[in-house]
Amino acid sequence: MQQPVLPIAQSGTRTLAAELPSRAGDDVRLAGWVHRRRRLASVTFVVLRDRSGLAQVVVREPRALTQVEEIGEETVVEVTGKAVANPQTPGGVEVVDPTFHLLTEPARTPPVELWRPAVNAGLPTLLDHAPVxxxxxxxxxxxxxxxxxxxxxxxxxxxxxxxxxxxxKIVGSVTESGANVFKLDYFGGPAYLAQSPQFYxxxxxxxxxxxxxxxxxxxxxxxxxxxxxxxxxxxxxxxxxxxxxxxxxxxxxxxxxxxxxxxxxxxxxxxxxxxxxxxxxxxxxxxxxxxxxxxxxxxxxxxxxxxxxxxxxxxxxxxxxxxxxxxxxxxxxxxxxxxxxxxxxxxxxxxxxxxxxxxxxxxxxxxxxxxxxxxxxxxxxxxxxxxxxxxxxxxxxxxxxxxxxxxxxxxxxxxxxxxxxxxxxxxxxxxxxxxxxxx
Amino acid sequence: MQQPVLPIAQSGTRTLAAELPSRAGDDVRLAGWVHRRRRLASVTFVVLRDRSGLAQVVVREPRALTQVEEIGEETVVEVTGKAVANPQTPGGVEVVDPTFHLLTEPARTPPVELWRPAVNAGLPTLLDHAPVxxxxxxxxxxxxxxxxxxxxxxxxxxxxxxxxxxxxKIVGSVTESGANVFKLDYFGGPAYLAQSPQFYxxxxxxxxxxxxxxxxxxxxxxxxxxxxxxxxxxxxxxxxxxxxxxxxxxxxxxxxxxxxxxxxxxxxxxxxxxxxxxxxxxxxxxxxxxxxxxxxxxxxxxxxxxxxxxxxxxxxxxxxxxxxxxxxxxxxxxxxxxxxxxxxxxxxxxxxxxxxxxxxxxxxxxxxxxxxxxxxxxxxxxxxxxxxxxxxxxxxxxxxxxxxxxxxxxxxxxxxxxxxxxxxxxxxxxxxxxxxxxx
CATH class of the missing domain: 3.30.930.10 (Bira Bifunctional Protein; Domain 2)
Structure with a gap:
């Protein structure tokens, strides 16, 4: 017999962005999407996005700075580093001395800039590219x-x-209101999509x-x-x-x-x-x-x-x-x-x-x-x-x-x-x- | 302005069948379907069905016995009476001295005898008459x-x-597997019913x-x-x-x-x-x-x-x-x-x-x-x-x-x-x- 199913690998070790404020002083491993990179003279701030929110990662080491240059927004990464308190950072705790590990190839540049605080695109574009x-x-x-x-x-x-x-949702007759129903081919005969579950x-x-x-x-x-x-x-x-x-x-x-x-x-x-x-x-x-x-x-x-x-x-x-x-x-x-x-x-x-x-x-x-x-x-x-x-x-x-x-x-x-x-x-x-x- | 919405009328006063065991000695009002009538020489047992289960009502008075004769199974009634302990009755408490109040006309006899403990009909009949x-x-x-x-x-x-x-559930193209989809007329063009939410x-x-x-x-x-x-x-x-x-x-x-x-x-x-x-x-x-x-x-x-x-x-x-x-x-x-x-x-x-x-x-x-x-x-x-x-x-x-x-x-x-x-x-x-x- 194969090995029994193991407990979820990351549950014990992955830190979510929302958990970071309680982890100051710890070594942490985060995972998520590169939401935003903000490059200053000697430091780059990488904002990581996961299901729980955003976390700030501070990049100062030359090797990591070079690596981060090549990781476009929306790339999926793991980041290991040290959680440290910083009253200036949102949430009060950020990650320093990071090591990045890519979980996919660097992502293409999205059709809409997701990192901007406001949404700067019209509705047709947003809907056409809804997956992103x-x-x-x-x-x-x-x-x-x-x-x-x-x-x-x-x-x-x-x-x-x-x-x-x-x-x-597939019904055999149009009863509740005479018109405005979608008709479909049901094994060669007519059927309709239900307008409501009213009768049922x-x-x-x-x-x-x-x-x-x-x-x-x-x-x-x-x-x-x-x-x-x-x-x-x-x-x-x-x-x-x-x-x-x-x-x-x-x-x-x-x-x-x-x-x-x-x-x-x-x-x-x-x-x-x-x-x-x-x-x-x-x-x-x-x-x-x-x-x-x-x-x-x-x-x-x-x-x-x-x-x-x-x-x-x-x-x-x-x-x-x-x-x-x-x-x-x-x-x-x-x-x-x-x-x-x-x-x-x-x-x-x-x-x-x-x-x-x-x-x-x-x-x-x-x-x-x-x-x-x-x-x-x-x-x-x-x-x-x-x-x-x-x-x-x-x-x-x-x-x-x-x-x-x-x-x-x-x-x-x-x-x-x-x-x-x-x-x-x-x-x-x-x-x-x-x-x-x-x- | 009209009267404000009142609290639900029955919530304080209706007793559910499942609550009856805790109401011995009380005057109660039940409501539900006549599930079964069992006629003996001088007494008729009416089993009332509601969303919580079954309750036994004991009818002995001539007037009520006559009334119950005319109330077929599945008729919807209110029953007021007295809850009394009886170790022989399922749940240990039954209703005596009942008064019946019909909430609809007496129901027709259902196509399947719903009061029988076992189901005595074939699947096609059960499915054809599923509403009952x-x-x-x-x-x-x-x-x-x-x-x-x-x-x-x-x-x-x-x-x-x-x-x-x-x-x-309406999708524009057949992608996940080539065949076996229902096609419908979507405002004059083709569309399909989703086989699964996989891609989404x-x-x-x-x-x-x-x-x-x-x-x-x-x-x-x-x-x-x-x-x-x-x-x-x-x-x-x-x-x-x-x-x-x-x-x-x-x-x-x-x-x-x-x-x-x-x-x-x-x-x-x-x-x-x-x-x-x-x-x-x-x-x-x-x-x-x-x-x-x-x-x-x-x-x-x-x-x-x-x-x-x-x-x-x-x-x-x-x-x-x-x-x-x-x-x-x-x-x-x-x-x-x-x-x-x-x-x-x-x-x-x-x-x-x-x-x-x-x-x-x-x-x-x-x-x-x-x-x-x-x-x-x-x-x-x-x-x-x-x-x-x-x-x-x-x-x-x-x-x-x-x-x-x-x-x-x-x-x-x-x-x-x-x-x-x-x-x-x-x-x-x-x-x-x-x-x-x-x-």
Whole structure:
């Protein structure tokens, strides 16, 4: 038999940049990318970048100075040397008397200067060269926020008895909304990419009562805006035994709080690097009925939807009057909501649905769903839809479903508002849109 | 302004079935599905099912007995009554003097009798009616195991400084393996569904050093077996600054341990319901080189791969000789591995790759990757591949990449081995294969 698997070689001996401040006086071995070289008359400062941050290496010896001349930025190296305190260096400890060992050939010069503190390239260049440009500490930061946020989403719901599910992204029929789906060749027949896990997550309420899913969704809308992508990550939740949409809203409020807590705890470095002010989330998120929202913004009471300017005005009102970067708008007209939406019991023009606006932009959509089989049949008939494509979905309700509701966040919209960027592509690893299918 | 969002109505007042044992003597309100009615001469036992388990309700009053007659299995009800100790009842506490309140119309009779302790239907029926059949406590259990396993996967890697990523599932070119991809119409041009996040996760090692992703992958292989699906959930990890594939294997061993711990902690109910014996995982997973594996099973030393019977024999050897349900096979012939595989330095016929067999079946594939730009160019040229479709991927290596490697688990295969079922469709919520695209 071969030797058993050994413990990870470097775990005991590699020092991360973030650990350096506690290692003054020690011999250390760092590994990472040459982030920056700064040449002065008799000394060169090499800034090494690893997953934890940056470390300064001071090069004075002629042999090392010659070696460093040939190691371009982004070359991957190991550095052994001595950690010494220096109050002038960031973090207070730097590495002196270094020996460099190359782990690859010297790297080519990147298409964007990653060592500059600011990003000095346009979005098309950044996206075209994403495999390299994402290494910039400011450009990777949004993805640290996203990872923390998703962890907070899951932890919050997992702690409240939600079960995680994975539902199929290839579906056999177009049901939720008639158009705007990608069609594919499925072993010679037609199939489609799922626009959302809506039907599946409702179905799974019948199994687990409370479920969530984090996964890709696909929209073939030929939008060419800063807010739309052809593929994005949807954070979905659905729960049974609710009173109405207000229980769903209370759950959304807990999820948002959990996501912000996770950002604070798990992505503090990214928050600091981006110099972010995290949003204000009061103990109670303010809430307006759609009809009140129209009055507030001075729109006609017959408007069926809120325009972007209206959403911005409502966001400003919530911040001004309630100290909140978040505001719920409830009761959207039934005509603007999908067929499975539960009407408002005392006035069925309105619905038991809501949007959550975050800094004046729609972030979450949710609501109470119909739960009675007969209500589904009536809603589909009223929409002029045949029942047959919905047969499996309808089975869920024929065999007993509790009052339930749910919600969906777009991850990229969340991150964009958190970071304060207009274009959602800036917070998407490899965006897909009308014009972009690579890298 | 509308009333602020209230706390969840039921949270303070609803008692879950699993909480009943601690509520003896109290007035309680339960909510859930009528799982089973058992009628005796003067009493009917109603078993109520909720997300936490089953609760017994004892009906003796004539009015309630009449009411219960009309409430079919799967009807969603609220039950108020008194919790009383009864040593004969499962859990030791049952509900007496009940009042039933229907939350929906009485449910139709399900296509499969969900109240029977055993599942008495064939797989096609179970899959055709998955929205309902998944409610059976034995059929939902594998998905509790899967959810716990995924949480264990993430928690283990998150605790080791891995960053979670989400990479696109729509890709512009077919690169990783020439065939077996689903093609779709992307705004009038061709695009494909990603077979794996392989290229993206390697790229992201350049950004975060250590990354993981949990997401769907798509295989258009026209396989018609119990082991293959057209869409499945892949648990992917990739890490930089490794010595070689042994560091990756050590990480896989930690991940497997973390997944099993999570199953024990988070899915104890499912383990008990399915009466599972969890696999034996020794402190060191045994490991065989491919050439040794061939000798062990008596195969010709020229065999390029292991047949299923070989894998089973190796699994039996690992259990017999090392008390392990897991065994690594390393060094698979380069000819059977993808172009990005790192060769074994002392003998380039072999590779720095591995499979992890779980109870005699391949569970994980992984290995060290090439990390030098020139090695990629040479490997692609040797494979007769043009460089241009790989331009973005190659950029990753031209600008400096550390030695790295990674691994991928198929979630459904993991769950199938854990549960001990042959057919992967039994542990997939809504499977997709040559013949099945619904529900």
């Amino acid at each position: 440009t994402l290494r910039h500490p400011l450009l990777r930061a949004p993805f640290e926020l996203a990872a923390a946020s998703v962890a907070g989403f899951r932890d919050t719901l997992g702690g409240l008895d939600f079960t995680e599910i994975q539902t199929p 997550k409702q179905t799974m309420v019948g199994v687990f009562e409370r479920v969530f899913e984090v996964g890709p969704v696909f929209r073939a809308e030929p939008h060419d805006t800063v807010r739309h992508l052809a593929e994005y990550v949807s954070l979905d939740g659905e729960l049974g035994f609710v009173r109405d949409h207000r229980d769903v809203m209370a759950m959304v409020a807990r999820v948002v709080a959990g996501m912000l807590d996770a950002v604070r705890e798990r992505a503090a470095g990214a928050v600091e690097r981006l110099d972010l002010t995290l949003p204000k989330l009061p103990a109670e998120i303010p809430s307006l009925h759609f009809s009140e929202a129209l009055r507030l913004v001075g729109a006609s009471p017959d408007e069926p939807d809120l325009a972007p300017a209206h959403e911005r005005a409502i966001g400003e009102w919530a911040l001004r009057e309630h100290g909140s970067d978040f505001v719920f708008v409830t009761g959207y007209p039934m005509v603007k909501r999908p067929f499975y939406t539960h009407p408002q019991p005392d006035d069925p023009r309105w619905s038991n649905s809501f949007d959550l606006l975050f800094r004046g932009l729609e972030l979450v959509t949710g609501g109470q769903r119909l739960h009675r089989y007969e209500d589904y049949v009536a809603a589909l008939e009223a929409a002029g839809q045949p029942l047959e494509p919905f047969a499996s979905y309808l089975e869920t309700f024929a065999y007993g479903m509790p009052p339930h509701g749910g919600f969906a966040f777009g991850l990229e919209r969340w991150t964009a508002r958190l970071v304060g960027v207009e274009n959602i592509r800036q917070v998407t690893l490899f965006p897909r849109d009308l014009h972009r299918l690579a890298p | 059949t998944l409610r059976h406590p034995l059929l939902r259990a594998p998905f509790e195991l899967a959810a716990a396993s995924v949480a264990g996967f993430r928690d283990t890697l998150g605790g080791l400084d891995f960053t979670e990523i989400q990479t696109p 996760k390697q790229t992201m090692v350049g950004v975060f050093e250590r990354v993981f992703e949990v997401g769907p992958v798509f295989r258009a292989e026209p396989h018609d077996t119990v082991r293959h699906l057209a869409e499945y959930v892949s648990l992917d990890g990739e890490l930089g600054f490794v010595r070689d594939h042994r560091d990756v294997m050590a990480m896989v061993a930690r991940v497997v341990a973390g997944m099993l711990d999570a199953v024990r902690e988070r899915a104890a109910g499912a383990v008990e319901r399915l009466d599972l014996t969890l696999p034996k995982l020794p402190a060191e997973i045994p490991s065989l080189h491919f050439s040794e594996a061939l000798r062990l099973v008596g195969a010709s030393p020229d065999e390029p791969d292991l047949a299923p019977a070989h894998e089973r024999a190796i699994g039996e050897w690992a259990l017999r000789e090392h008390g392990s349900d897991f065994v690594f096979v390393t060094g698979y012939p380069m000819v059977k591995r993808p172009f990005y595989t790192h060769p074994q330095p002392d003998d380039p016929r072999w590779s720095n790759s591995f499979d992890l067999l779980f109870r005699g079946l391949e569970l994980v594939t992984g290995g060290q990757r090439l990390h030098r730009y020139e090695d990629y160019v040479a490997a692609l040229e040797a494979a007769g591949q043009p460089l241009e479709p790989f331009a973005s991927y190659l950029e990753t290596f031209a600008y400096g990449m550390p030695p790295h490697g990674g691994f991928a688990f198929g979630l459904e295969r993991w769950t199938a081995r854990l549960v001990g079922v042959e057919n992967i469709r039994q542990v997939t919520l809504f499977p997709r294969d040559l013949h099945r695209l619904a529900p």
